[in-house]
Amino acid sequence: MACQEAATRAALQLSSFDFRSRVLGMFAWIEFALVVTSVVIAYASPNLGSGWFERAERLLNRLAQKQGLSVLVVGLAALAARAALLPIVPIPQPGVQDEFGYLLLADTFAHGRLTNPTHPMWVHFESFHILWQPTYTAKFYPAQGLIMALGQVLLGHPFWGVWLSVGLMCAAICWMLQAWLPPGWALVGGFLAVIRLGTFSYWANGYWGGAMTATGGALVLGALPRIKRSQRWCDALLMGLGLGIIAISRPYEGLFFGLPVAGALVAWMLGKSRPPLWVAAKRVLAPLLLLLVLTGCGMGYYFWRTTGSPFRPTYLVYERSYNPSPYFPWQSLGPPPVYHHAVMHDFYYDNMVRHYQESRSIKGIVDSDLVGLARFWDFYLGPAFSLPLFLALATLPYGFSWRNLSPNTRFLSVVCGAAIIGSLLPLYLLPHYAAAITCAILALVLLAMRRIASQAGRSHPAGLFVARAIPVLCLVMLLLRAGAKPLHLPHSWPAGALSWCAPAPTNLERAKTLDQLRHYPGGQLAIVRYGPQHDAWYHEWVYNEADIDRAKVVWARDMGPARNKELVDYFPDRHVWLVEADETPPRVVPYSASP
Numbered sequence: 001m002a003c004q005e006a007a008t009r010a011a012l013q014l015s016s017f018d019f020r021s022r023v024l025g026m027f028a029w030i031e032f033a034l035v036v037t038s039v040v041i042a043y044a045s046p047n048l049g050s051g052w053f054e055r056a057e058r059l060l061n062r063l064a065q066k067q068g069l070s071v072l073v074v075g076l077a078a079l080a081a082r083a084a085l086l087p088i089v090p091i092p093q094p095g096v097q098d099e100f101g102y103l104l105l106a107d108t109f110a111h112g113r114l115t116n117p118t119h120p121m122w123v124h125f126e127s128f129h130i131l132w133q134p135t136y137t138a139k140f141y142p143a144q145g146l147i148m149a150l151g152q153v154l155l156g157h158p159f160w161g162v163w164l165s166v167g168l169m170c171a172a173i174c175w176m177l178q179a180w181l182p183p184g185w186a187l188v189g190g191f192l193a194v195i196r197l198g199t200f201s202y203w204a205n206g207y208w209g210g211a212m213t214a215t216g217g218a219l220v221l222g223a224l225p226r227i228k229r230s231q232r233w234c235d236a237l238l239m240g241l242g243l244g245i246i247a248i249s250r251p252y253e254g255l256f257f258g259l260p261v262a263g264a265l266v267a268w269m270l271g272k273s274r275p276p277l278w279v280a281a282k283r284v285l286a287p288l289l290l291l292l293v294l295t296g297c298g299m300g301y302y303f304w305r306t307t308g309s310p311f312r313p314t315y316l317v318y319e320r321s322y323n324p325s326p327y328f329p330w331q332s333l334g335p336p337p338v339y340h341h342a343v344m345h346d347f348y349y350d351n352m353v354r355h356y357q358e359s360r361s362i363k364g365i366v367d368s369d370l371v372g373l374a375r376f377w378d379f380y381l382g383p384a385f386s387l388p389l390f391l392a393l394a395t396l397p398y399g400f401s402w403r404n405l406s407p408n409t410r411f412l413s414v415v416c417g418a419a420i421i422g423s424l425l426p427l428y429l430l431p432h433y434a435a436a437i438t439c440a441i442l443a444l445v446l447l448a449m450r451r452i453a454s455q456a457g458r459s460h461p462a463g464l465f466v467a468r469a470i471p472v473l474c475l476v477m478l479l480l481r482a483g484a485k486p487l488h489l490p491h492s493w494p495a496g497a498l499s500w501c502a503p504a505p506t507n508l509e510r511a512k513t514l515d516q517l518r519h520y521p522g523g524q525l526a527i528v529r530y531g532p533q534h535d536a537w538y539h540e541w542v543y544n545e546a547d548i549d550r551a552k553v554v555w556a557r558d559m560g561p562a563r564n565k566e567l568v569d570y571f572p573d574r575h576v577w578l579v580e581a582d583e584t585p586p587r588v589v590p591y592s593a594s595p
Contacts, residue, residue: 026490027501031477032383038469039387042462053468057184064183071178074190075171078198082163085199088482091159092205092504093511097536099207099504100543101129101138103158105145106207107546108137110152115306116546123340124556124567127542128347131318134308136546139318142302143216143249144209158207165211166198169438172215176222176439180408181446188471189446193438195474196500200481201379203432206504209249210432216245216254217436220261221415221443228268231275231283240291246436247295256422257436260415325352327426329359341557347536359427372429376420378499379431380438384473385445391466392448395455409447412440431498477501505538509586513541513579516588517553523574525567527591529558531582541581564591 041048064070094100108116116136119125126132129139138145144165151161174190181189197203203210219242226235246254269280300310307317319327322344324334333353339345358364381389396404405413419437423429449470452463480489481501517524528541545551554574556567568576568591576591 025497025499025502027477027481028378028382028499030480030489031473034473034476035383035387038466038473042465042469046461046465048465049468050465060187061184064187067175067178067183067186070183070187070190071171071175074174074187074194075167077191078170078194079163079167081194081199082166082204085482088485089200089205089503091157092207093506093508094207095504095506095508095538096206096208097128097540098140098209100127100540101140102144102148102207102209104130104138104543104546105140105142106148106152106158106161109142109145109149110158111546113546114302119548121556121567121570124559124563125542125544125548125554126340126344126557128322128344128536128540129318130543131306131314131321133321135306137306137314139315141248141251141313141315143212143245144207146248147212148207162204162207162211165215166204169203169211169215169218170194170198172218172222173439173442176218177443177446179222179225180412180443181450185446185450189442192445192471192474193442195478196385197438199478200501200503202498202502202504203435208432208504210435213246213249213254213432213435214438216242216249217257218242218439219245220258220436221412221439224261224264227265227284228273231279233283233287236284236287237291240288240295243288244291244295248299250433250436252426253419253423253433254436257415257419257434260411260418264411323348323352325356325427329356329365329427340559343530343534343536343557356427368427369424369429372424373420375498376429376431376434378497380441381445382500384470384477385441388445388448388452388467388470391463392451395452395463406447409444412444412447415440416444507539507541509539509581510541513586513588514553517577520575523551523571524553525556525571525574525576525591526553526579526588527556527558527564527567527576528579528581531580534582539581541579 063073094103108114114137118132118134118136122132122136131137131139147165148158148161151164152158154160170190170193173193174186177186177189180186197211197214201210202208203214219238223235223239223242226232227239243254243258246257265284268274269284274280303313304310306314320334322337322339324336325348326332326334333356337348355368359368377386402410416437419434423434449467453467455463480487484490513526517526526541542555542557544555548554554571556564558564558578559567578587578589578591580587580589
């Protein structure tokens with residue numbers, strides 16, 4: 001019981017944070033050791049491998065000069081890398097509650113619908129993050145569901161939509177970096193994005209998002225310098241597209257991301273180097289506003305179809321229906337919802353409400369924010385990317401001021417700072433919440449690498465060696481992670497770990513049972529019964545497809561003999577099973593034979 005409760009609390013930062021076991025797992029310690037080794041070599045033998053590095057840099061620079069080709073190569077490299085890892089990391093099975101919600105969105109969109117009618121037996125199918133009134137859909141914004149639906153339609157499985165989104169993200173990041181850094185550095189950054197985000201991260205191996213929001217952020221920040229330089233309408237359209245993607249994926253965090261960008265645009269249009277007003281209006285404002293208006297209208301229409309009002313997001317309707325805990329710690333608890341299932345009542349009151357009450361104190365806020373920041377650091381930076389940032393700060397002159405930093409560094413820091421502060425205000429922070437600043441974080445890392453490389457003198461080029469070693473170190477870590485099993489390296493992570501190489505949580509027992517039931521002839525109805533200590537974070541079973549009546553397997557909650565009978569009578573042609581999900585292994589027996 002105590003172990004299960006500890007795993008539950010770890011899932012979403014609901015208790016104190018074990019820094020050693022959760023942030024600095026085995027692979028982080030290996031990475032840290034390689035970082036220390038590279039620093040030692042940099043000062044002991046800084047010219048080690050310089051000839052090899054120079055030849056590799058020449059080859060990269062030839063490709064980097066063809067910027068369009070570089071973007072394409074990075075995108076294809078991300079797709080090829082993840083496809084090559086399928087024997088090691090096959091198509092993932094969902095485990096986190098959010099993933100089932102996004103899968104429902106994908107299935108709905110893939111069938112040409114924005115939402116689904118409420119099922120007559122909906123009370124038997126209630127589950128986390130699923131809205132049933134006034135329509136049947138998931139609470140989430142639609143961007144992730146749309147790209148997954150594309151994968152389901154084109155290639156037969158929503159995972160391929162995730163795969164495509166990762167390729168688009170890495171290509172967009174490379175394109176963004178080309179606007180802020182020399183071409184060679186931008187290409188290196190694109191390949192680093194492939195290694196750190198496109199292979200083993202939960203963005204590439206799960207269904208709960210990250211890549212689409214990061215793509216939107218890259219389009220926005222990549223368009224900004226280009227608009228200032230040439231005022232092309234196509235760049236304004238790309239910025240509008242990026243803002244639209246963020247609006248339909250993470251609108252709250254996107255607001256904090258967009259404010260510095262909007263401020264930079266206004267300052268440019270009113271500054272000394274401003275373009276003629278008619279040029280800015282025609283080539284920048286008109287295309288940008290057009291995309292934003294279309295996005296707003298599309299979202300309003302989506303909300304109208306799903307909730308009955310263009311001004312009521314599905315997310316808020318669900319939260320008001322099921323979650324009494326507010327979004328921010330300074331808000332008051334909502335009225336007690338009407339629950340039909342004890343598992344949902346216990347989940348919200350034992351976890352969400354408890355965490356809200358703990359976060360009302362200064363200590364609770366600090367603990368929660370430290371957990372979020374530690375997980376944020378683990379996913380985006382880790383020891384490898386922290387090293388150049390630390391060394392770049394160390395090279396700044398004594399008593400430096402904000403103005404000693406380059407304008408690019410200052411602006412990107414403001415964007416990251418605004419997004420992180422905005423993400424820390426709510427009760428929870430997971431890495432993909434702030435995915436819009438992914439490219440900005442990577443750009444700051446590359447700017448730091450470039451600084452320490454340029455600061456290195458000929459008499460002691462230690463900084464140049466460190467800057468060259470970072471991509472090699474990341475590549476070595478990728479190879480170690482890919483060979484973890486044959487090398488007998490620990491390749492399991494505690495619940496809630498979200499580093500760049502930690503696998504997404506999965507519910508393999510549910511996946512095995514689903515595969516078993518699908519092989520039986522005819523339709524199947526699985527009535528799920530839980531034990532008293534059920535873990536709803538990663539072991540929730542009751543999720544269904546968009547068209548429940550036509551699904552091969554229908555999942556329902558055990559509501560007692562009388563209520564179960566009405567469900568069994570509704571599906572007279574289905575084989576009915578009782579699934580005792582918390583048994584080891586899960587027990588599946590004919591419902592008629594169950595006690």
